[in-house]
Amino acid sequence: MNFETKIKSLCTLSMDGRKFPVYNSNGAQIYEERNATLVFLKSKGMFGMDQFQLRAAGHDARKIFTIKFDDLAKIGKDLGNAYMTINGYRRVLDDPYWQQFFHVRERDFTYIEGDATKARPRASLPCFQCGLVLPADLITIDHSKPQAGGGDHAVLKVLRNLNYDLTHHPGVGQLATAHRDGTSAPLHTKAGRNSAPMHEGKAERYTLTDKGITVLSVLAAATSLNQVYDACMHSAFNLRPYCSKCNTAKSNAMQDLSMVNDA
Ligand SMILES: [Zn+2]
Secondary structure (H helix, E strand, O other), X not given: OOHHHHHHHHHHHOOOOXXXXXXXXXXXXXXXXXXXXXXXXXXXXXXXXXXXXXXXXXXXXXXXXXXXXXXXHHHHHHHXXXXXXXXXXXXHHHOHHHHHHOOOEEEEEEEEEOOEXXXXXXXXXXXXXXXXXXXXXXOEEEEOOOOOOOHHHHHHHHHHHOOOOOEOOOOOOHHHHHHHHOOOOOOOOOOOOOOOOOOOOHHHHHOEOHHHHHHHHHHHHHOOHHHHHHXXXXXXXXXXXXXXXXXXXXXXXXXXXXOHHHO
């Protein structure tokens, strides 16, 4: 899903002053905001830049927030880079950047063949919960926000973690911090550490800023709200590798990665 390209197409196709629906959040719910509208402003000069403006609905149509194409394109690009594809989330295993985060590498595994002990290298990674290293085809991928009913939550979680001030409070998790700082040190599994308590409630975590409302509305206008849901549900910010025992304990849908070693 190339949001950068889709935003560019939207700008190319849109007339100056075209209006789009606005999406806002309340707690972890997304809803269509009737008290505002999103307006596209075509660049006039040779060096001008297309813009989107969030405006209050009503007679004065007060300007609330303006964002330029370049800023939108960058956010769209980051959202696309974190997208792990629907069919098997291969990107976690193929892309060096994500391999680094999730400790993916070839490791020797012991086999008993007949009565002979053999070591064979397999692409492998640890369960994020218990730390057990498994061949990639035995790892399952868990959605932090479940596929059933977790769409709004996933979108807001990803927007928060992209760290462009799209929510009032930025993401504080390992991946969000690494993304913000431009580092790719491997993420610590939960094994052997105490998880930090979450002090903030949903409202604090997921309330969109005016910038966040504008960005979500542009993303939806450039694709569809469903495509934004899909990209966020299958975003690295919403996925963790687990062994089947830990994943079953969490009771979310499992995703088989068995194609990984077929290549
Ligand atoms: Zn586990």
